[in-house]
Amino acid sequence: METDWLWGLIGGGIIGLGGAVYLLGNGRIMGASGIVGGLVDGLADGSDRKIALERLMFLAGVVLLPLLLQRFSSTQASTHMTDNVILIVSAGLLVGIGTRIANGCTSGHGVCGISRLSLRGLIATVFYILAGGLTLAIFRHGLGLI
Amino acid sequence: MRLFLSFLAGGLFGTGLFLSGMTDTTKVQGWLDVFGDWDPTLAFVMGGAILPMFFAWRLTEGRKPLAGGKFPTPSNQELDRRLIVGSAMFGIGWGLVGLCPGPVIASISYNGWGGVWFLAAMLAGMAAAPKFGIQLDRLMTKA
Numbered sequence: 001m002e003t004d005w006l007w008g009l010i011g012g013g014i015i016g017l018g019g020a021v022y023l024l025g026n027g028r029i030m031g032a033s034g035i036v037g038g039l040v041d042g043l044a045d046g047s048d049r050k051i052a053l054e055r056l057m058f059l060a061g062v063v064l065l066p067l068l069l070q071r072f073s074s075t076q077a078s079t080h081m082t083d084n085v086i087l088i089v090s091a092g093l094l095v096g097i098g099t100r101i102a103n104g105c106t107s108g109h110g111v112c113g114i115s116r117l118s119l120r121g122l123i124a125t126v127f128y129i130l131a132g133g134l135t136l137a138i139f140r141h142g143l144g145l146i
Numbered sequence: 147m148r149l150f151l152s153f154l155a156g157g158l159f160g161t162g163l164f165l166s167g168m169t170d171t172t173k174v175q176g177w178l179d180v181f182g183d184w185d186p187t188l189a190f191v192m193g194g195a196i197l198p199m200f201f202a203w204r205l206t207e208g209r210k211p212l213a214g215g216k217f218p219t220p221s222n223q224e225l226d227r228r229l230i231v232g233s234a235m236f237g238i239g240w241g242l243v244g245l246c247p248g249p250v251i252a253s254i255s256y257n258g259w260g261g262v263w264f265l266a267a268m269l270a271g272m273a274a275a276p277k278f279g280i281q282l283d284r285l286m287t288k289a
Contacts (some may be wrong), residue, residue, distance in 0.1 A: 001173055004167065004173075004185070004187045005186065005187055005190045006161075006190075007165055007166055007167060007187075007197040008166045008167065008187040008188070008190035008191040008192045008194065009191070009193070009194040010165060010166070010168025010194065011162040011163065011164070011167070011168070011191055011194065012159055012160075012162060012166055012171055012190060012192060012193060012194020012195040013162070013194040013195065013197065013198060014158050014162035014165060014166075014192060015162030015163065015166070015191070015194070016162075016195035016196065016197060016198035016199045017158050017162075017198050018154075018155045018157070018158030018159035018161075018162060019155070019159070019195065019198070019199045019202065020198050020199060020201075020202035021151060021154055021155040021158060021207065022151070022152070022155035022201055023199075023202050023203070023205040023211075023217070024205060024206065024212060024216070025148075025151035025154075025155070025211060025212045025213055026148055026151050026155070026212075026213050026218065027150060027210075027211030027213070027214075027215045027216055027217050027218065028157060028218065029218055030159060031229050031246035032157070032159075032246070032251065033246075033247040033272075034206055034270070035235035035254035036247055036251065036268075036272065037272045037275070038225055040269055040272045040273050045162075046179075048181060050148075052270060053149060054149060054152040055147055055152070057149045057150075057152035057156065058151040058152040058153065058155060058156035058159075059156060059251055060153060060156065061152070061153040061154065061155065061157035061159070061160060062156040062157070062159055062248070062251050062252050063155025063160065063254050063255055063279050064157065064160075064252060064253065065154075065156075065157035065161050065248060066160045066161060066163070066164035066165075066169075066252055066253075066255070067162045067255045067256075068167040068203055069161060069164060069184035070164075070255075077164055077169055077170070077253065077256050078170055079169055079170055079171055079256065079257050079260075079261070080170055080171050080172040080244075081171050081243065081244070081245070081257060081258075081260040081264075082171070082260070083153040083177075083260060085189020085241055085260075085263055087243060088243055088260055088263045088264050088267065089263055089264075089266075089267040090239070090242065090267075091238075091239040091240075091242040091243040091244075091262065091264065091266025091267070092239065092243075092265070092266070092268040092270075092271060093238065093239070093243070093267045093268070093270065093271040093274075094235045094237035094238050094239030094242070094271065095235075095236055095240060095245070095246060095247065095264075095265065095268050095271065096268035096270060096271070096273075096274075096275065097232070097235055097271040097274060097275045098231075098233065098234070098235030098237070098239060099232065099236045099246075099247060099272070100232070100237075100275030100276070100279075101162070101228050101231060101232030101235070101275055101278065101279050101280040101282070102216070102228060102229050102230075102231075102232025102246070103222070103228070103229070103232070105236060105238075105246050105247050105248070105252075106192075106246045106247075106248065107159070107246075107247075107248050109240045109280030110195075110196075111192065111194060111195040111196055111199055112199060114192075114196055115195075115196045115197075115199035115200040115202070115203055116199075116203050116220075118220060118222075119223070119225065120222070120224075120225060120229060122172075122221065123148060123225055123229065123230070123233075124229055124232075124233040125233075127163035127229075127233035127234050127237060128233040128234065128236050128237030128240060129178070129235065129237065130234075131199075131233070131234040131235075131236070131237025131238050131240075131241065131288040132238070132240045132241035133178045133179075133241070134177070134237075134238075134241075135178075135179055135237065135238045135240075135241030135242055136175060136178045136179045136180075136181075136182070136241050139241070139242065140175075140179065140182065140273070141181050141182065145269070146175075146242060146243075
């Protein structure tokens, strides 16, 4: 627990490096919702297959490297996720619609947007953190539901 | 080259999420829970990720991407209602379960069925988003 902030900083730095590789290498912005959402859109209208393949490779990396790391390290990831399916599905829908409408999430607006000194990125980040904080205040401390 | 760099970038992203603990929903909810047992870890993750990206943006000036093409230019600078309403919706969902799009993908391999349900709902939401956006615009222009 005392070293959580340090692992946060190290992990964050590696996330930023990933974003730098994607930007400087491929000229793309590393946004998780944009990459996943772009694939969803692509399935609908069959747009550029090259970009779709790049996005798939990105996602393969996201899934496979932590899986390998877990295999060779003693650290096991715990998620502590709720088992309330109604809650999970409602949250998933909100995250899916919200990130597509706002055109970004924590990685796109938060990491890539703020580092570019983009006002849009900053405003989006402020609003989703405020909304998240309010949600916990209401649903955890007000209603005791989560 | 492009595909390898995509895989590498994704791998670093997933590794960073794993090491920082961002796939653990209690850490994310802990950050948002200012009235409870507040956990500042997420601020360090954000800060740690923004720093290399800040320098990466500096390096794009007057250059081209390694694998060819062009660097993205900010197309939409508008602070519109889609940005605000969408971000707020995302924030509510993020707070309810403690997952956002990156970590839910990264945790597919160890999240059990909960992660799959979340991912399925998220994909459905993403597919429905364009229609929702049009409705939102219509609603707002009437009001």
